[in-house]
């Protein structure tokens with residue numbers, strides 16, 4: 001794997017303003033350093049312990065994005081340093097992140113995960129559940145989390161039209177939520193969608209952040 005060449009190929013494809021989260025889960029620190037030397041500064045991890053070990057060993061100017069499924073009891077380990085949490089799919093988690101962030105004197109940027117795929121197994125709010133949570137308004141009093149946008153994963157299928165519809169539904173939801181709940185929140189601006197096999201479609205559908213692992217680092221072992 002030529003990590004630096006893979007990154008350069010992807011950078012050349014990203015429209016201005018779109019950020020790359022290099023998904024480095026299960027890959028060794030040497031691989032991350034290779035990407036770091038090519039200029040990559042945002043890394044995505046899906047297990048808190050693994051992310052924390054890498055955070056402790058690697059340069060300070062790396063921004064660590066947590067993209068995995070959240071467990072309440074693990075939030076405290078990443079609260080001191082995590083740059084963004086992508087997978088918030090319940091109000092209870094938001095409250096817990098707020099509590100742990102407060103203990104560290106931080107405000108943690110979070111994305112709301114929406115369930116856009118056909119597969120039942122994927123996590124995330126339904127659009128209705130998310131609207132109910134936002135309409136309830138309790139989140140407005142959580143001063144140590146900041147809602148920066150939405151995140152979603154498309155179905156794992158070769159049907160590109162299906163994938164496109166799912167990404168479009170996330171973009172549409174983002175616009176609706178922005179107008180209804182975040183008109184006075186300029187920070188609510190991110191649409192995190194697209195992985196190695198479907199990011200070109202996500203870019204066409206308005207992703208502001210793509211999360212790419214395999215295409216940079218090779219298969220996970």
Ligand SMILES: *Cc1c(COP(=O)(O)O)cnc(C)c1O
Nearest residue numbers: 023067195196211212213214215
């Ligand atoms: C693993 C993972 C990715 C990256 O997947 P690749 O197919 O390796 O690009 C992106 N997003 C999430 C939520 C993941 O868990």
